[in-house]
Amino acid sequence: MLVVGSFQIATELEQVLALLENTGIGRDRIMAVPMDIDETNDALEPIQSRDRKAGGFETGMACATALSVIGTSRGFIWPWGPIICGIISAIIGFGLGLLLHAIISQARGGRPRKPARLPEVTVLIRCQPDSVEAVRRLLWQHQAISVGVVRRQDT
Amino acid sequence: MTRTTAIRRPQTFITANGITMLTRHNPYVILWWSASFPGFGHFVLNMYLRGTLLSVGEVITNTLAHVNEAMVLSFCGQFEQAKAVIDPTWTYGYLMIYFWAMYDSYRSASEVNKLTRLAELENAPIRPFHISRWCLQYIEIKKPRVAAICSLIFPGLGQLYNHRLDLGFWGMMWWWIYIGKSHLYDGVLALINGNLRYSTAVLNPHWLLFMPSVLGGAIYHAHLQAGDHNRLFRLEQRQYMTNRYQEADIERIWKGE
Numbered sequence: 001m002l003v004v005g006s007f008q009i010a011t012e013l014e015q016v017l018a019l020l021e022n023t024g025i026g027r028d029r030i031m032a033v034p035m036d037i038d039e040t041n042d043a044l045e046p047i048q049s050r051d052r053k054a055g056g057f058e059t060g061m062a063c064a065t066a067l068s069v070i071g072t073s074r075g076f077i078w079p080w081g082p083i084i085c086g087i088i089s090a091i092i093g094f095g096l097g098l099l100l101h102a103i104i105s106q107a108r109g110g111r112p113r114k115p116a117r118l119p120e121v122t123v124l125i126r127c128q129p130d131s132v133e134a135v136r137r138l139l140w141q142h143q144a145i146s147v148g149v150v151r152r153q154d155t
Numbered sequence: 156m157t158r159t160t161a162i163r164r165p166q167t168f169i170t171a172n173g174i175t176m177l178t179r180h181n182p183y184v185i186l187w188w189s190a191s192f193p194g195f196g197h198f199v200l201n202m203y204l205r206g207t208l209l210s211v212g213e214v215i216t217n218t219l220a221h222v223n224e225a226m227v228l229s230f231c232g233q234f235e236q237a238k239a240v241i242d243p244t245w246t247y248g249y250l251m252i253y254f255w256a257m258y259d260s261y262r263s264a265s266e267v268n269k270l271t272r273l274a275e276l277e278n279a280p281i282r283p284f285h286i287s288r289w290c291l292q293y294i295e296i297k298k299p300r301v302a303a304i305c306s307l308i309f310p311g312l313g314q315l316y317n318h319r320l321d322l323g324f325w326g327m328m329w330w331w332i333y334i335g336k337s338h339l340y341d342g343v344l345a346l347i348n349g350n351l352r353y354s355t356a357v358l359n360p361h362w363l364l365f366m367p368s369v370l371g372g373a374i375y376h377a378h379l380q381a382g383d384h385n386r387l388f389r390l391e392q393r394q395y396m397t398n399r400y401q402e403a404d405i406e407r408i409w410k411g412e
Binding site for chain 1: 188231
């Protein structure tokens with residue numbers, strides 16, 4: 001029988017494969033396939049288009065730092081003092097950065113949000129009918145996203 | 156298929172001190188961090204030696220030229236005083252190095268992006284683990300938010316969270332210097348006790364003005380690097396899976412023995 005599991009890339013995935021090997025299911029009966037979860041893994045994509053896009057947090061931090069320098073300086077003459085003015089301007093800057101990022105990514109046609117856990121690796125395990133349940137349980141215990149069994153006797 | 160064993164561009168280098176890696180950047184963001192604090196753009200690019208020396212140079216020449224005091228006075232509209240406080244002996248060199256650091260980090264970011272892509276296509280084996288007399292180092296899944304919070308509470312801790320020992324302790328040492336010279340925490344304590352006038356008076360503008368950039372830069376760097384570690388972990392595990400678990404006979408997997 002064939003047990004199929006999908007996993008997120010994680011140390012747990014290596015653990016489950018190491019455990020399977022130690023319980024006598026050899027590497028000749030296991031296959032792990034790393035899956036592309038993003039079409040930009042395309043090897044033919046031109047190099048220039050692969051500059052990193054600045055994320056919301058990054059834009060926020062950049063704007064927070066800029067405004068905080070000005071706010072701290074102005075704080076020496078503003079009534080609330082440099083510390084409070086610095087903190088408030090940093091928070092306002094962070095908010096402005098997030099807003100700016102949201103507007104820009106909206107204008108560029110924002111990509112849909114991905115779920116937190118993606119099936120990044122598919123594992124195929126050929127095993128005897130009496131060990132199917134044990135293997136299935138082992139996969140679930142190691143944070144498998146989904147597990148399926150092909151119950152077909154061909155030997 | 157012929158395979159050459161010589162690696163042209165490794166994607167990572169792991170030592171007791173941490174992981175240095177080739178990774179993609181946004182050149183404009185790098186440019187901004189160099190403007191915020193010369194050397195910080197280079198830190199983000201994993202060019203640690205350049206970053207360290209440029210940032211030390213920034214602190215020394217800024218202090219000699221009184222740039223930060225002039226900035227505070229300018230932002231407060233006191234331009235005559237700003238002109239009086241700045242020391243022309245050190246200002247020209249300060250400005251040239253400041254702009255050069257911005258230019259160099261921008262230029263390097265674009266080039267590093269191309270090299271990163273080439274290294275990805277070459278896909279040289281990534282070493283995920285280092286064990287030696289002084290240290291244990293490994294690539295793991297990290298939480299960028301936790302890294303950011305670590306550097307928010309004390310710059311350098313986020314870098315330690317990312318297992319970057321030199322920059323972590325270096326950043327902490329400098330934050331201690333800024334605390335000592337700026338009297339920031341004395342000011343905060345005075346604020347908590349409701350003594351606003353004393354709080355403003357006790358602060359040293361020159362040393363205080365380094366702090367927003369250092370704090371912001373440390374948070375940004377920790378957040379970004381934690382994400383880069385996760386990318387690296389994925390690349391390495393993909394390599395491992397492909398090498399170790401794809402030797403099985405596909406017919407045997409499908410049909411059984």
